[in-house]
Each structure stands twice: as C-alpha cells, then as structure tokens.
Amino acid sequence: MARGAGGEQVSTTDITRAEYCVAACADIFTGSGEIMASPMAPTPLIGARLARLTTEPDLLITDGEALILADTPAVGQSGAAEGWMPFRKVFDVIGGGRRHVVMGANQIDRFGNQNLSAFGPLQQPTRQMFGLRGAPGNTLGHPTSYWVARHSTRVFVETVDIVCGVGFDKVDGSNPAFDSLNIHRVVTNLGVFDFDGPGHTMRARSLHPGVTADEVAENTGFPVAGLEAAPVTETPTDEQLRIIRDVLDPKATRNREVKS
Amino acid sequence: MGFRDKTSSLDDVVAELRDGMTIGIGGWGSRRKPMALVRAIARSDVKDLTVVTYGGPDLGLLCAAGKVRRAYYGFVSLDSAPFYDPWFAKARTSGAIESREMDEGMVKCGLQAAAARLPFMPIRAGLGSAAFDFWQGELKTVQSPYPDADGRTQTLVAMPALTLDAAFVHLDVADAHGNAAYTGIDPYFDGLYLAAAQRRYLEVDRIVSTEELMAEAPNERLLLNRMDVDRVVSAPNGAHFTFAGAYRRDESFQRFYAESAGDEQSWAAFRTRFLDVDEATYQEEVIRWHAEQEENK
Numbered sequence: 001m002a003r004g005a006g007g008e009q010v011s012t013t014d015i016t017r018a019e020y021c022v023a024a025c026a027d028i029f030t031g032s033g034e035i036m037a038s039p040m041a042p043t044p045l046i047g048a049r050l051a052r053l054t055t056e057p058d059l060l061i062t063d064g065e066a067l068i069l070a071d072t073p074a075v076g077q078s079g080a081a082e083g084w085m086p087f088r089k090v091f092d093v094i095g096g097g098r099r100h101v102v103m104g105a106n107q108i109d110r111f112g113n114q115n116l117s118a119f120g121p122l123q124q125p126t127r128q129m130f131g132l133r134g135a136p137g138n139t140l141g142h143p144t145s146y147w148v149a150r151h152s153t154r155v156f157v158e159t160v161d162i163v164c165g166v167g168f169d170k171v172d173g174s175n176p177a178f179d180s181l182n183i184h185r186v187v188t189n190l191g192v193f194d195f196d197g198p199g200h201t202m203r204a205r206s207l208h209p210g211v212t213a214d215e216v217a218e219n220t221g222f223p224v225a226g227l228e229a230a231p232v233t234e235t236p237t238d239e240q241l242r243i244i245r246d247v248l249d250p251k252a253t254r255n256r257e258v259k260s
Numbered sequence: 261m262g263f264r265d266k267t268s269s270l271d272d273v274v275a276e277l278r279d280g281m282t283i284g285i286g287g288w289g290s291r292r293k294p295m296a297l298v299r300a301i302a303r304s305d306v307k308d309l310t311v312v313t314y315g316g317p318d319l320g321l322l323c324a325a326g327k328v329r330r331a332y333y334g335f336v337s338l339d340s341a342p343f344y345d346p347w348f349a350k351a352r353t354s355g356a357i358e359s360r361e362m363d364e365g366m367v368k369c370g371l372q373a374a375a376a377r378l379p380f381m382p383i384r385a386g387l388g389s390a391a392f393d394f395w396q397g398e399l400k401t402v403q404s405p406y407p408d409a410d411g412r413t414q415t416l417v418a419m420p421a422l423t424l425d426a427a428f429v430h431l432d433v434a435d436a437h438g439n440a441a442y443t444g445i446d447p448y449f450d451g452l453y454l455a456a457a458q459r460r461y462l463e464v465d466r467i468v469s470t471e472e473l474m475a476e477a478p479n480e481r482l483l484l485n486r487m488d489v490d491r492v493v494s495a496p497n498g499a500h501f502t503f504a505g506a507y508r509r510d511e512s513f514q515r516f517y518a519e520s521a522g523d524e525q526s527w528a529a530f531r532t533r534f535l536d537v538d539e540a541t542y543q544e545e546v547i548r549w550h551a552e553q554e555e556n557k
C-alpha cells in the first residue's frame with residue numbers, strides 16, 4: 001500500500017475494517033497517473049479521493065453526474081469543477097482507455113467474469129437487476145476493479161449467471177481487441193485479491209487483520225490461489241487515517257458499507 | 261415567409277403511432293425522459309412495440325401498460341432507491357418481453373450507425389460478454405481489413421444500426437419549428453435518437469419564439485434544429501417524475517410509483533389516478549398528491 005508522508009503509526013486496534021477497505025481501494029489507483037477514476041460505490045469513492053489527496057494527485061474524478069471536479073470534496077459533497085464529462089464523452093474515454101472503473105458485482109467467478117445484470121435464464125430471469133450497463137465496454141476498454149462489501153459464496157460463485165464484466169477465460173489471444181482486458185483488483189470486506197493465480201485465477205494478495213484463510217475459503221465458491229500465504233493487509237498510514245476520518249468521510253458513511 | 265409551425269398535441273402524436281413500431285426514447289435512466297409522451301403512449305391503443313432506450317421509468321410504465329414486445333437497452337435504472345424498476349423487472353421475470361440487452365456504449369454506437377445510414381459500426385464493447393447470448397444470433401462480429409502492427413487482426417462487434425420508426429425526446433425549451441436547447445448538465449443522446457428515426461417527436465417544458473430561444477440559450481446548448489424534428493409538443497413539467505434542466509427528480513413520487521407496483525390494489529389506484537387520465541389531470545393530481553403528503557406528515 002502506498003504510504004503518504006504521515007508520521008508514526010497509530011495503534012492498529014483503533015483502525016476499523018472499513019478503513020482498511022478504503023485504503024485498499026485507494027491502492028487500486030497506485031501508479032494510475034492522469035486518468036479518470038470511476039468508483040461506483042462509497043468505499044471505492046472515498047478510496048479514489050484518498051489516492052488523489054496522497055499519491056495520485058493527477059487523477060480525474062467527477063461528481064457522478066457530468067462535472068469533473070477540481071476539488072477533492074468529502075463523500076456526498078461537491079466542489080469546484082475543472083471540466084465537463086457528459087455521458088457521451090464517458091464512452092469516448094472508455095474507447096480511449098484512460099480510465100479505471102471500480103464496479104460492484106452481484107456475482108464474480110474465479111476468472112473475473114462479473115454479473116450485475118440479472119439472476120437466472122437470460123430471457124426470463126428469476127431476479128432482475130440493472131442489465132449489462134457499461135461492464136462489457138469497461139472491461140474490454142481499460143483497467144477494471146471490483147468492490148464487494150460482503151464477501152460471500154453468493155457473490156463469489158463457480159459460474160456467473162450472465163457475463164457482464166468479461167473474465168480472463170474469455171480472452172482470445174489472437175484477437176488484439178482483448179488486449180486491454182485488465183481486471184486489476186477485487187477489494188472485499190475480507191481482503192484484497194487479483195487474478196494473478198494459475199491461469200489468471202483469483203488470488204489473495206492480503207487479508208485484512210483478523211480475517212483467516214479459512215474464513216475466506218468458507219465464503220468463496222471456488223478455491224482462491226495463494227490464500228495460505230497471503231500477508232495481512234498493510235496498515236493505513238496516519239495521514240491516510242486523518243484524511244479518511246477528518247476530510248473525506250467525517251460522517252463515517254464507510255461504516256454503513258462495512259461493519260467492524 | 262414563416263417556417264412551418266410544428267406545434268402539436270399529445271393526441272396528434274399518438275394518432276401517428278402504429279402497432280409493432282420500433283421506438284427510441286431519449287433521456288437516460290430517470291433523467292429528462294419524455295414522460296408526457298410515454299404516458300400518452302401508455303394510455304393509447306398501440307401495442308407490440310420494440311423500445312430502444314437507456315431505460316428508466318419510461319420503459320417501466322410501458323411494460324406496466326403491456327405495450328412492449330421487445331426491448332433494446334444498455335441498462336434499466338431508476339437512478340435512486342429502489343434502483344431496479346419494478347415493472348421492467350416483472351416483465352422480465354414473467355418472460356413477457358424479449359431482451360436485446362447490450363453494453364451502454366453499444367446503444368450509442370447503434371444509434372450513430374443509424375444516424376449515418378450505415379449498416380453497422382465496429383465497437384470493442386460486447387466481445388466476450390453475454391450480449392451475444394441476449395441477441396440470439398442477431399449480433400455478429402466484423403474483422404478489420406487492416407492488421408495491427410504485430411500482424412494480428414482485430415475482430416470487433418459489428419453493432420447493427422438501431423434504426424427507429426419513431427423517436428421521442430424531452431428538452432427544456434424550443435421554438436415552434438423544432439429548434440431546441442437543453443438547459444441541464446447533459447445532452448444525453450437525444451440528438452442521436454432523432455437522427456436515427458423516421459418520425460421525430462419533441463416535447464418541451466416551454467415553447468418560445470426563435471428570437472427568445474437564441475437570446476436565452478448559449479449556442480452550444482442548441483442541440484436540435486428544424487431538420488431534426490417533425491412535431492413539437494408543449495408539455496410543461498413533462499419530464500416529471502424524472503430530472504430535467506429546470507427541475508429535480510421528484511424522488512418521493514418516484515418512490516411512490518415503485519411502491520405502488522408492489523400489489524394489484526395499489527397499482528390499480530395509481531393507474532386510475534395518474535395514468536388513465538390526460539396530461540393536464542396528471543399534473544394537477546401530482547400537485548394534489550404532494551399536498552396530501554404534506555398534510556399527512
């Protein structure tokens with residue numbers, strides 16, 4: 001995890017699970033540079049803004065509507081703008097690839113296929129959600145990460161019902177149109193994951209303090225690579241904690257997504 | 261010599277609709293939807309529609325009225341809790357409609373192809389995804405005649421033109437001839453919908469003179485000109501309960517819409533009061549409903 005210029009560490013017992021998740025979401029953007037960060041839920045939103053206030057000052061962020069923000073305001077707040085990003089231009093950005101989206105997921109499988117469309121048969125689902133949304137274009141266009149607030153076997157499944165976000169097993173290596181597929185991270189309430197396991201399968205990068213390998217295994221519908229060897233998620237720095245608590249999320253909305 | 265006056269009533273528009281039409285509906289989710297036109301279509305006799313949309317309560321209300329046979333969409337969202345439109349969900353889980361679900365960018369791409377009178381346009385979005393399964397063989401790929409530098413060749417989605425029989429959009433202000441401007445933060449894809457359609461219907465909160473339009477709207481906001489529009493319908497607050505330039509989304513009424521879908525009795529009451537009535541009565545009843553909510557607080 002990227003460390004800011006903070007001083008000494010505070011006691012790790014004071015740090016909540018939600019704060020580990022926010023810092024892990026900030027780390028999604030480490031090294032991103034001057035691209036658009038598009039977080040789709042409060043925890044990754046706080047994370048993206050944390051990254052911008054620490055190691056990634058050149059990130060572009062929006063108000064979730066059509067304005068690019070010059071300021072880095074608290075969650076739920078707006079601020080001075082620096083530009084215009086209506087939906088039609090978002091598709092241009094996706095085409096150009098200068099974006100990293102953090103989507104939610106109703107289902108994710110071991111190769112990173114994601115579903116937020118519906119459960120059940122395509123033409124007569126048992127439960128309707130949003131539809132494919134921008135997930136197919138996002139995953140083919142630019143780096144994509146996922147945020148899962150409740151890591152469970154309902155989310156991490158053997159096979160997703162409907163492939164919205166494209167997984168690594170769908171890649172045709174002879175077709176350059178798949179070259180940009182990059183499912184960078186999955187951050188959950190239990191840990192941080194990527195797809196650098198054997199054959200681009202889900203691998204544990206770290207587990208949050210207090211989380212055991214057994215707990216992750218029990219809550220995942222497929223084997224997770226590197227689970228036993230996964231280290232503990234790095235502790236947020238004092239500066240990160242100050243920014244999370246005092247600047248970006250003083251009302252602690254993060255605790256509504258992730259219970260301690 | 262004056263230009264053609266295209267001012268029309270909702271009834272004029274409905275009279276031109278035919279069963280089985282493919283219609284495009286502008287706006288986005290629960291944002292600047294041509295809801296007055298949608299309500300007029302919902303209470304008309306027209307049926308078996310194919311709807312192309314960035315879906316919101318527009319698609320929901322048409323599903324509730326049993327008007328939709330097939331839907332082409334990138335998503336369906338109310339944009340605020342409960343997010344999933346209940347009537348679209350019912351139509352889907354009951355198998356009442358056929359879905360041509362796709363990536364959001366594919367909708368824009370298909371409308372662009374139609375607007376340029378091209379049979380398709382290539383796009384990456386959709387490769388490897390369930391879009392191909394949703395389209396049941398109707399979605400194909402195209403191979404580039406130009407290899408990449410490394411000798412490999414790109415195969416892309418050949419997004420077919422989303423050619424429309426009719427398109428419906430809501431803008432904030434227009435003149436009687438079809439010149440029109442949006443005042444909100446986003447033009448969405450309304451210009452593309454009209455460009456992809458044979459018959460082009462515009463509803464607006466205000467109709468003003470051309471001089472007034474030009475005086476009030478910065479040039480960049482003049483999204484539509486006369487070539488884009490066949491009929492102009494005056495529909496003050498017509499995008500209600502979605503967001504438009506001059507007014508916010510009516511969140512409490514949208515929640516009431518979604519809750520009313522919960523059982524037959526509450527939906528019958530909603531339909532009788534807000535849908536089986538003309539637009540003027542709808543707008544009066546919405547004001548009355550809000551007054552009741554205040555009294556009951």
